[in-house]
Amino acid sequence: MTELSNPQPAKPPRSQWLDVWDQFKSHRGALMGGALFLFIILAVYLGPFFWELEATQINIRHRNQGPSWEHPFGTDQLGRDMLARMMAGGATSVSVGLTAMLLALFLGSFIGVMAGFFKKLDGPLMRLTDLFLALPLLPLLLVMMLLFREPLNATFGPEQGIFILIVISIGVTSWMPTARIVRGDVLALKEREFVMAARSIGTTNSSLITRHILPNVLSPIMVSATLGIATAIITESSLSFLGLGFPPDFPTWGRLLFDATDYLQQHPERVFWPGMAISLTVLSVNYLGDGLRDALDPRIRGR
Amino acid sequence: MLTFTIRRLVLAVPTLLFISLVIFLLLELAPGDPMAQVPLTVPPEVKEKMREALGLGQPMHIRFWKWIVQFFWIEPQVLIDHYLGTSFSAGDLRVISWQTRSPVMDIVIQRIPQTLWVVGTAYVVAILIALPIGIYSAYRQYSWFDQLGTFVSMVGFSVPPFFSGVLVIVIFSVQLGWFPSIYDTTHVVDSWDAFVYQLKQMIMPVMVLALQITAQLSRFMRASMLDNLNQDYVRTARAKGLSEYVVVMVHVLRNSMIPVVTVIALGIPSIFGGAIITEQVFKVNGIGQLLIGAIQANDLPMVQTLTFIFAVLIVLFNLIADVLYGILDPRIRYD
Numbered sequence: 165m166t167e168l169s170n171p172q173p174a175k176p177p178r179s180q181w182l183d184v185w186d187q188f189k190s191h192r193g194a195l196m197g198g199a200l201f202l203f204i205i206l207a208v209y210l211g212p213f214f215w216e217l218e219a220t221q222i223n224i225r226h227r228n229q230g231p232s233w234e235h236p237f238g239t240d241q242l243g244r245d246m247l248a249r250m251m252a253g254g255a256t257s258v259s260v261g262l263t264a265m266l267l268a269l270f271l272g273s274f275i276g277v278m279a280g281f282f283k284k285l286d287g288p289l290m291r292l293t294d295l296f297l298a299l300p301l302l303p304l305l306l307v308m309m310l311l312f313r314e315p316l317n318a319t320f321g322p323e324q325g326i327f328i329l330i331v332i333s334i335g336v337t338s339w340m341p342t343a344r345i346v347r348g349d350v351l352a353l354k355e356r357e358f359v360m361a362a363r364s365i366g367t368t369n370s371s372l373i374t375r376h377i378l379p380n381v382l383s384p385i386m387v388s389a390t391l392g393i394a395t396a397i398i399t400e401s402s403l404s405f406l407g408l409g410f411p412p413d414f415p416t417w418g419r420l421l422f423d424a425t426d427y428l429q430q431h432p433e434r435v436f437w438p439g440m441a442i443s444l445t446v447l448s449v450n451y452l453g454d455g456l457r458d459a460l461d462p463r464i465r466g467r
Numbered sequence: 468m469l470t471f472t473i474r475r476l477v478l479a480v481p482t483l484l485f486i487s488l489v490i491f492l493l494l495e496l497a498p499g500d501p502m503a504q505v506p507l508t509v510p511p512e513v514k515e516k517m518r519e520a521l522g523l524g525q526p527m528h529i530r531f532w533k534w535i536v537q538f539f540w541i542e543p544q545v546l547i548d549h550y551l552g553t554s555f556s557a558g559d560l561r562v563i564s565w566q567t568r569s570p571v572m573d574i575v576i577q578r579i580p581q582t583l584w585v586v587g588t589a590y591v592v593a594i595l596i597a598l599p600i601g602i603y604s605a606y607r608q609y610s611w612f613d614q615l616g617t618f619v620s621m622v623g624f625s626v627p628p629f630f631s632g633v634l635v636i637v638i639f640s641v642q643l644g645w646f647p648s649i650y651d652t653t654h655v656v657d658s659w660d661a662f663v664y665q666l667k668q669m670i671m672p673v674m675v676l677a678l679q680i681t682a683q684l685s686r687f688m689r690a691s692m693l694d695n696l697n698q699d700y701v702r703t704a705r706a707k708g709l710s711e712y713v714v715v716m717v718h719v720l721r722n723s724m725i726p727v728v729t730v731i732a733l734g735i736p737s738i739f740g741g742a743i744i745t746e747q748v749f750k751v752n753g754i755g756q757l758l759i760g761a762i763q764a765n766d767l768p769m770v771q772t773l774t775f776i777f778a779v780l781i782v783l784f785n786l787i788a789d790v791l792y793g794i795l796d797p798r799i800r801y802d
Contacts, residue, residue: 295485298785300736300777302743303758307493307770310762398627402744405629406759418629425633432637439630447625 187459194455200448208254217245253415265392267335272342280350309408342388383460390453486778566766582753589676597681601688623682632748650751672749691723732788736780
């Protein structure tokens with residue numbers, strides 16, 4: 165008998181995530197977007213530890229200054245350091261974006277999996293999703309801000325209250341796309357052989373969902389997570405810009421931009437910094453999502 | 468097709484009722500007293516009478532029913548009276564704004580033309596720009612034009628209107644002084660100069676809105692063209708010896724327009740609702756600004772009516788998009 169070729173694979177087996185990372189690396193925009201987003205997150209959360217000036221410290225003598233070494237972004241009409249305010253505002257905006265995204269993702273995946281997995285729930289849950297999609301979102305958000313601000317402020321304090329309100333209202337009004345995508349994927353997965361095999365050995369529904377279904381719908385969930393951060397940050401800034409978001413002395417990027425429009429003629433650069441920060445964050449997150457979508461799609465991967 | 472349309476129309480009724488209930492309950496359950504602005508010197512019994520005059524004394528379901536009747540029965544009658552000179556609605560109570568004490572719908576009708584002009588123009592401009600960009604970037608996929616188009620639409624997605632709007636104001640009206648930063652809605656176009664001024668004041672809001680809409684539409688157009696360009700019927704058309712122009716612009720384009728047309732239809736409600744921020748930036752006194760003003764003044768009937776109008780538009784255009792899809796693509800008629 166002729167000797168069989170060496171049955172041992174020459175290369176060690178590669179995990180799926182290594183393949184994903186390889187594909188992700190080849191998308192230059194996504195790599196840059198990811199790096200930029202990481203930088204922004206580090207800057208807004210860790211920056212205040214390295215920059216001694218406080219965001220709320222008023223220094224009337226130094227008001228309305230242009231960029232200098234002491235104040236790289238200049239100062240505002242009360243002499244507060246713009247860099248410190250940008251970092252404080254960014255921490256709020258990014259926190260709102262991340263928390264609202266998590267809430268929307270949880271709601272969307274839960275409803276999507278329930279609708280896709282249980283046939284009885286499919287009809288009602290999808291009608292509910294359609295109803296939510298038919299709601300005029302920005303007007304409703306504004307109305308919610310108007311109506312529930314006072315009582316929540318009284319219960320949790322002005323900053324905590326408005327944070328909870330904004331996160332919940334953004335989360336509750338932005339889960340629908342995730343739910344639809346997840347439901348579609350679950351419907352397709354449910355008919356696959358491995359699910360049938362798992363069911364045939366007596367796997368319960370709950371472990372079938374957590375062990376077999378959820379890991380397989382992870383990629384659409386991750387992609388909608390990135391897009392969710394972007395929309396949440398923009399929505400929060402829009403609310404702040406319309407004067408219905410965080411209170412005036414509590415900086416967020418939208419609020420800073422709104423305040424700066426009063427000094428548009430004299431100090432146009434003050435509009436520029438927060439606007440640029442919002443746009444760059446959203447742009448980087450969008451590119452990140454684009455790259456993730458390609459990297460997580462096994463049909464594109466390896467090409 | 469007709470049965471499908473009728474079925475969708477019937478389904479739209481409970482949807483609208485549910486949405487109106489949600490809006491009504493949201494405003495109803497919220498704390499906050501419409502009498503809060505009344506001075507403390509007004510005695511309580513007078514306050515109670517004022518409350519009843521506003522219709523707040525009755526139970527919730529009766530007020531919901533009355534609101535529905537006012538909105539779906541009386542207001543259309545007013546509209547018919549207005550156009551035909553009849554008097555169906557004479558003596559009927561209408562939805563009254565708490566701010567101005569005049570009927571809400573009258574104010575809305577006054578504000579709609581401004582919004583329609585600015586936002587509608589932006590939508591048309593955006594469609595005219597987005598379709599050629601989408602077609603060409605799909606035809607030359609991964610060329611420099613496609614890369615540029617991708618980047619520009621990414622920027623269009625990412626730059627919120629309250630930044631792009633303020634930015635163009637800084638550049639074009641503060642620094643260069645080319646265009647006015649405030650949109651003057653009382654401006655009457657009666658001469659060539661007035662027309663030029665009208666154009667000038669419309670350019671900035673239209674461009675800001677159009678950038679956003681273009682970003683979305685051109686992506687859709689590109690994706691839809693790419694789906695079709697690799698299909699077998701395209702190869703057949705080329706094999707028959709049709710010119711490249713006919714293949715792309717007739718065979719592929721007509722099929723790729725199906726999803727794009729529905730996306731365009733779905734976007735029309737956002738013409739009314741989504742331009743709130745742009746209207747605020749350029750001080751266009753359209754519907755969006757009316758809503759913001761009403762919210763700040765705690766004018767609940769106005770807020771209720773406007774939100775509901777937006778919802779009606781969304782449901783209506785969803786319906787139109789569905790029906791259009793069926794008309795354009797015979798494969799998905801639900802008969």
